Amino acid sequence: QVQLVESGGGVVQPGRSLRLSCAVSGFTFGSYGMHWFRQTPGKGLEWVAVMWYDGSDEYYADSVRGRFTISRDNSKNRVYLQMNSLRADDTALYFCARAAYAGGWYGDYWGQGTLVSVSS
């Protein structure tokens, strides 16, 4: 079955960096795009970034563009989120999700998330 497992979250000071990882199994990773989403505790879902199946293209939310970078290693079945210049408002539960397309991109399978807390 499809499984996505995020890791790499933790407590980090403002201005520092953190790298999240998402390990996937149960499908042909190299055939699918991948998303990162996030959710502040008690609030709604927010999309962060998406990368095409072959890494040829990527898009970002305005709130993270220029600070976050999505990447993937198809040989390891992993997608990453490099987060630089972290701010307090980046504190959230971060999810990776498999990207599917039907008239537009969406996430059809999601991981359980990894928690990032940005605090001094």
Add this chain to the structure above:
Amino acid sequence: SYVLTQPPSVSVAPGQTARITCGGNNIGSKSVHWYQQKPGPAPVLVVYDDSDRPSGIPERFSGSNSENTATLTISRVEAGDEADYYCQVWDSRSDVVVFGGGTKLTVL
């Protein structure tokens, strides 16, 4: 940027029909996807491309989309349907994913 508007809450008695709306400018021209999120915490896709259901999602869940409103309909509501529901589109003008603010469904 494109905005999706959902009611904060919807309440329905067991066995009745719940309708959760998602408003957006000419949303009928876009494909709308719906997620269910219970404490758990991963969201689950319940409807994609306006009205299609992923495998394993009960037929009680259906969707429609026309003009400026998309609707998720849950028939014969059960206690287990109590959750937050989010609509989502891909805004191709800006190449970004957009979510509605979410609707909390309460089963009375």
